[in-house]
Every structure is written in C-alpha cells, then in structure tokens.
Amino acid sequence: xxxxxxxxxxxxxxxxxxxxxxxxxxxxxxxxxxxAIYYVHRxxxxxxxxxxxxxxxxxxxxxxxxxKLKGRSYIDVINENSPINLYSSVDFKIYGKSPSLxxxxxYSLKSKDFRIILASLALFKRITKWKELxxxxxxxxxxxxxxxxxxxxxxxxxxxxxxxxxxxxSLPNKDDKFVYIIKGLKSIHxxxxxxxxxIYIPFSISxxxxxxx
Amino acid sequence: xxxxLEQQTLFLNISRQLKREIIAFAIGGTAMMFYNLKDSTKDIxxxxxxxxxxxxxxxxxxxxxxxxxxxxxxxxxxxNIPIMLKLIEERLDLFLHEVIxxxxxxxxxxxAAIIRQFEKNLIIKVADYHDIILMKCATDRxxxxxxxxAIIANKEINWQIILKEAKNQxxxxxxxxxxxxxxxxxxxxxxxxxxSDKILDELWELFLKQIEEKRKRLKNKR
Numbered sequence: 001x002x003x004x005x006x007x008x009x010x011x012x013x014x015x016x017x018x019x020x021x022x023x024x025x026x027x028x029x030x031x032x033x034x035x036a037i038y039y040v041h042r043x044x045x046x047x048x049x050x051x052x053x054x055x056x057x058x059x060x061x062x063x064x065x066x067x068k069l070k071g072r073s074y075i076d077v078i079n080e081n082s083p084i085n086l087y088s089s090v091d092f093k094i095y096g097k098s099p100s101l102x103x104x105x106x107y108s109l110k111s112k113d114f115r116i117i118l119a120s121l122a123l124f125k126r127i128t129k130w131k132e133l134x135x136x137x138x139x140x141x142x143x144x145x146x147x148x149x150x151x152x153x154x155x156x157x158x159x160x161x162x163x164x165x166x167x168x169x170s171l172p173n174k175d176d177k178f179v180y181i182i183k184g185l186k187s188i189h190x191x192x193x194x195x196x197x198x199i200y201i202p203f204s205i206s207x208x209x210x211x212x213x
Numbered sequence: 214x215x216x217x218l219e220q221q222t223l224f225l226n227i228s229r230q231l232k233r234e235i236i237a238f239a240i241g242g243t244a245m246m247f248y249n250l251k252d253s254t255k256d257i258x259x260x261x262x263x264x265x266x267x268x269x270x271x272x273x274x275x276x277x278x279x280x281x282x283x284x285x286x287x288x289x290x291x292x293n294i295p296i297m298l299k300l301i302e303e304r305l306d307l308f309l310h311e312v313i314x315x316x317x318x319x320x321x322x323x324x325a326a327i328i329r330q331f332e333k334n335l336i337i338k339v340a341d342y343h344d345i346i347l348m349k350c351a352t353d354r355x356x357x358x359x360x361x362x363a364i365i366a367n368k369e370i371n372w373q374i375i376l377k378e379a380k381n382q383x384x385x386x387x388x389x390x391x392x393x394x395x396x397x398x399x400x401x402x403x404x405x406x407x408x409s410d411k412i413l414d415e416l417w418e419l420f421l422k423q424i425e426e427k428r429k430r431l432k433n434k435r
Binding site: 066069 | 327
C-alpha cells in the first residue's frame with residue numbers, strides 16, 4: 001500500500017484509529033513488523049501519531065485524526081510536572097493556548113478525582129503566578145482548598161513560597177463550615193491542616209509516598 | 214468543505230472575539246470529525262442551550278467576518294431552524310436548544326463527554342454518536358443519511374440509548390420525533406444491515422401507543 005496515496009492513507013488512519021502497539025498493528029493489518037513500523041512512520045509524518053511508553057517501556061501509539069490539531073489537555077500538563085502518571089477517561093483538550101499551571105490546578109480540584117488531585121500537588125513546585133491563581137480560586141470558591149493542599153505539599157516536597165496575601169485572605173471565617181475536597185474522604189494524619197483551613201484533606205501519608213522519593 | 218484543521222482555525226478566530234466563556238454542543242459533521250468518522254464537513258452545526266450564549270457567539274462570529282445567511286434556503290419552512298452565518302464557502306448552523314423536531318435534551322447534554330476548548334472562551338462539547346444519529350434524523354438534509362450510515366458502520370450502536378431518547382423526546386412534547394426517527398431508520402435499513410428489525414418494531418409500537426393516547430385525549434376534549 002503506497003501511503004502517499006491520500007485515500008489509502010485515510011483508510012489506514014480509519015483502521016488504526018485508537019491505541020496500538022507494533023504487535024497490535026501487525027495483528028490487525030496482518031503485516032510483518034517492518035511494514036507495521038513503516039505505517040506508523042508515515043502516519044506520524046502526517047501528524048496523526050502521538051507516542052508514549054507504557055510501564056514496561058514499550059511504545060504505545062495513540063493514532064487519531066485529531067492529533068494533527070496539536071491540542072493539549074490538563075492531564076498532559078500534570079503528567080509533565082508530576083511523578084504520578086495519569087491516564088484520564090475524560091476527553092478534554094485545549095486548542096490555541098497551552099493550559100497554565102494555575103488553570104490546571106483549578107481543573108484538578110474541580111474534577112474531584114482522587115488521583116488527579118494527588119498528582120497535581122506537584123504543580124506547587126512550579127507555580128509562580130499567585131495573583132492569577134488567587135483570582136481563579138476566588139472565582140471558583142476554592143481558596144481554602146488550595147491553601148490546605150499547598151500546606152500539605154510543603155510537608156512532602158520543596159515548593160515555591162505562596163504569596164502571603166493569598167494565605168491571609170483565604171483563612172476561614174468563624175462561621176465557615178468544614179468542606180470536603182472529595183466528598184466523604186478525610187485524613188487521619190493531617191488534622192492540623194484540616195483544622196486551620198476547615199478543609200478535609202482526602203489523603204493519608206501513604207498516598208503521598210510518590211513525593212518522598 | 215471544511216477540514217478539521219480549517220475548523221480549528223475558524224473556532225479559534227471566533228473564540229478570540231468572545232468576551233466571556235460560552236458553551237456550545239457540536240452535532241453533525243463537526244462532531245463526527247472528533248470521532249474520526251469524517252475528515253471534512255460542509256457546515257458546522259452547533260446547538261446552544263442558552264440564548265445569551267448564542268447571541269454572544271453570533272456577535273463574535275460577525276466580528277470575525279461571518280455574515281447572515283437565509284436558513285430557509287436550506288431548511289425550508291420547518292420549525293426550529295437555525296440562525297445561519299456564512300464566511301466564504303463555510304457555513305455555521307446555530308440551533309437554540311431545539312433541532313427541528315428534536316430537543317437537545319438534558320440527557321444528550323450529559324452524554325456529550327468529549328470536550329474541546331478553543332483558547333480561553335469557547336468550549337465545544339461533542340455530542341455522543343448516538344445523539345448525532347438522532348440529530349441527523351432531525352435535520353435530514355441530503356448528506357445526513359450518508360453520515361448516519363458511516364456512524365452505524367464504524368461504531369458499536371446501543372439501540373436502547375436511541376430508543377430511550379426517542380421516548381424522552383416524546384415526553385418533552387416532540388410529537389413528530391418518533392415518526393421522523395422511524396422513517397429515517399427505515400431508510401437507513403435499506404442501506405445498512407446493522408439497523409435491527411427489533412428497534413423498528415419497538416418504535417412502531419411506541420408510535421401506535423402515541424396515536425392511541427392522542428385519540429383518547431381528543432375524545433375527552435370533545
């Protein structure tokens with residue numbers, strides 16, 4: 001099959017759309033290894049292939065027409081910055097701009113997903129635009145949650161110093177009630193942080209092992 | 214025809230003119246491109262659930278160079294036709310909540326799991342492929358049947374979702390929905406084998422029930 005022929009390339013893309021390894025392509029197209037590698041190479045040249053490595057170090061190919069658009073997801077940003085790797089079932093991509101670290105942190109909190117929030121703690125190592133984060137947190141009523149997670153991450157890794165005003169303006173009032181980050185989950189270890197911010201931390205010490213390495 | 218790359222550029226241009234964040238649902242060819250079922254589309258079909266969002270989108274599109282286009286040229290005098298805009302060859306069909314005889318229901322909105330954000334302010338949620346079939350049935354333009362055929366040929370269809378949504382449409386007061394869907398699926402069955410007789414039988418039963426209930430209601434009125 002000559003892939004320079006547009007129609008044939010399109011058919012091949014249709015057949016291979018999805019997640020593949022070289023062996024799955026060999027099985028699907030009933031071709032030998034060299035041919036399978038050649039097909040991936042041609043599709044990559046046209047911008048349809050993204051490659052990642054799995055836990056065993058094997059190459060996994062994500063083949064899609066949409067890869068050509070070069071969109072980025074919040075999960076991509078977290079994966080670039082965190083020792084915890086995520087694979088999200090939520091299909092959310094952004095075009096025309098790269099999601100900022102601040103946006104990504106807010107997204108992770110709004111997702112209410114245990115692993116996404118856990119992995120996104122690493123973002124505190126890189127965040128510098130505290131003013132922007134404060135505005136986003138205020139808009140989404142997440143000021144206390146962010147401060148609580150910031151103090152939690154300080155216990156396990158070296159993070160950038162949060163702006164004093166952020167911390168001061170986010171302290172809970174007397175009337176504020178305790179709030180869950182993830183409904184029903186509270187920590188048995190970080191009572192001091194929970195009490196200070198009136199926020200239930202969903203993690204225990206063992207959850208944060210990945211950050212100790 | 215608009216390719217996926219051109220579509221991205223068009224969305225980005227409009228997004229840059231938007232003053233606030235708005236959400237729209239992609240149906241039709243636009244949605245099919247996100248499912249890798251098509252590599253180009255004739256028009257961009259979007260459904261808005263808020264009139265304010267549609268107004269804002271239209272204002273932004275006009276700033277980006279789009280102009281009004283008479284929707285009756287394409288849709289005739291059917292109800293719930295979209296506001297249409299044109300650039301050069303490109304066309305935007307902008308529906309508000311209703312797509313001809315169908316409502317873009319809350320269940321359809323929940324099923325739209327693929328989300329694409331264009332720069333800061335434009336969020337496009339892609340309709341589930343089951344709902345794309347239903348919307349294709351609603352718009353029923355020349356190429357819609359081919360698109361529905363492509364979806365059925367390439368995706369695993371859970372006909373119960375379609376049947377459930379048809380019932381839902383009925384409960385939302387869309388009396389023609391069942392009939393239109395039945396007619397559309399019958400046309401499709403001639404072209405593809407995957408449309409089961411069972412689903413058509415169930416639709417037919419529902420349709421008969423609908424007629425019976427309407428007859429009773431009319432009798433009581435008299």
